[in-house]
Amino acid sequence: MNSLDHVSRTAHWKPTIVAERALIVAHTAVNGEYRHLIVECGDEAASALPGQFFQLLCPQPAGEQSFLRRPMSVYGVDPARRRVEFLYKVAGVGTRGLDTLKVGDTLDLMGPLGVGFTLDPGLRNIAVVGRGAGLATLAPLAGACRARGIGVTAILSARRPDLLMSIELFESHGAEVITVTDSEQTSGPANVERILRHLISQDRCDAFFTCGSSRLLRVQQRLAHEFGLSGEIAMEQQMACGIGLCHCCVRDFNVKGEIVSKRVCWDGPVFDMMQALP
Numbered sequence: 511m512n513s514l515d516h517v518s519r520t521a522h523w524k525p526t527i528v529a530e531r532a533l534i535v536a537h538t539a540v541n542g543e544y545r546h547l548i549v550e551c552g553d554e555a556a557s558a559l560p561g562q563f564f565q566l567l568c569p570q571p572a573g574e575q576s577f578l579r580r581p582m583s584v585y586g587v588d589p590a591r592r593r594v595e596f597l598y599k600v601a602g603v604g605t606r607g608l609d610t611l612k613v614g615d616t617l618d619l620m621g622p623l624g625v626g627f628t629l630d631p632g633l634r635n636i637a638v639v640g641r642g643a644g645l646a647t648l649a650p651l652a653g654a655c656r657a658r659g660i661g662v663t664a665i666l667s668a669r670r671p672d673l674l675m676s677i678e679l680f681e682s683h684g685a686e687v688i689t690v691t692d693s694e695q696t697s698g699p700a701n702v703e704r705i706l707r708h709l710i711s712q713d714r715c716d717a718f719f720t721c722g723s724s725r726l727l728r729v730q731q732r733l734a735h736e737f738g739l740s741g742e743i744a745m746e747q748q749m750a751c752g753i754g755l756c757h758c759c760v761r762d763f764n765v766k767g768e769i770v771s772k773r774v775c776w777d778g779p780v781f782d783m784m785q786a787l788p
C-alpha cells in the first residue's frame with residue numbers, strides 16, 4: 511500500500527464491518543433486468559459511503575448453488591431510518607436467488623466494505639459517467655455532491671432507453687442528466703468525448719467519476735491527461751471474500767509508471783482513474 515492509498519483508506523475506512531440479517535422492506539422491478547432492493551439494518555451498515563459495497567449471501571434458487579457471497583454497491587443509505595438500498599441486475603445464480611426475496615424476508619449482508627469515492631473540497635463541478643450496473647454504484651454521488659454544493663452532470667449510458675436508470679434520482683439532487691444508448695447510436699466513445707469536451711469548455715468538469723465501461727474510461731483518461739483533470743473509477747471485479755484475504759480480485763494498476771497489483775475489494779473498489787488499466 512503506498513502512502514496515498516493510506517491517506518485515502520484512513521479518510522474513508524469504517525473500522526466496523528458487520529455481518530447481519532437485514533429485513534427486506536421493499537423489492538421492486540425497475541425494468542426487465544434490474545431490481546431495487548431496500549433493507550432495514552443496523553447503524554453500521556446504514557452508515558455506508560458512496561462507492562462502498564456489501565457482500566450479500568444470496569438465497570439459493572431451486573436446484574442451484576451460489577457458494578460465495580456476491581458484491582453489491584450501495585445504491586442509497588438512510589442512516590436515520592437505518593436503511594440501505596441496492597440496485598442490481600439479475601445476472602446469474604446469485605442474483606437469481608436475490609430476486610426470490612420478498613418483503614418480510616431477511617438477507618444476510620456483510621459490510622460496509624472497501625474504499626469509497628473522494629470528493630475533494632476544491633471540486634466545483636464533476637462529470638459522472640456510468641453504464642449498466644455502474645449507474646447503481648455512481649448514483650449515491652449525486653446526493654453527496656448536493657450536500658457539498660458540487661454541480662453534477664451525469665452521462666448515463668445503456669444498451670436501450672428502457673434500461674436507463676437513476677435519471678430521476680440524479681435530477682432530484684439537481685444534476686443535469688444526459689442519456690446515451692446503443693440503440694440510438696449515441697453511446698459510442700466519440701459522442702461521449704464530444705459531450706465531455708463541451709462540458710470542459712464550459713468549465714463544468716473539474717473531475718471525472720466513472721464506472722461500468724472500459725471504452726469510456728479510456729476517453730476520460732485521455733481528456734484528464736489533456737486538460738490536467740482528476741478522476742476516480744469504481745472497478746467491478748469478480749471477488750470471493752471481499753475483505754482482502756483471498757487475493758482473488760487482484761488487478762494491475764499503473765502507479766507513476768510502475769505496475770502495482772492491488773486488491774479491488776480492499777484497496778478499492780474506487781481507485782484513482784489514471785492508475786486504472788482498462
Ligand SMILES: Cc1cc2nc3c(=O)[nH]c(=O)nc-3n(C[C@H](O)[C@H](O)[C@H](O)COP(=O)(O)OP(=O)(O)OC[C@H]3O[C@@H](n4cnc5c(N)ncnc54)[C@H](O)[C@@H]3O)c2cc1C
Nearest residue numbers: 580581582583598599601602603604605643646746747748
Ligand atoms: C464492488 C462491486 C460492486 C458491484 N455492484 C453492483 C451493483 O450495484 N449492481 C449490480 O447489478 N452489480 C454489481 N456488481 C456486479 C455483481 O456483483 C455481479 O453481477 C454478481 O456478483 C453476479 O453474481 P451472479 O451469481 O448473479 O452471477 P454469476 O453466475 O456469478 O455471473 C453472471 C454474469 O455476471 C458476471 N459477473 C459475475 N461477478 C461479477 C462482478 N463482480 N462484476 C462484474 N460482472 C460479474 C459474470 O462474468 C457472468 O457474466 C458489483 C460488483 C463489484 C465487484
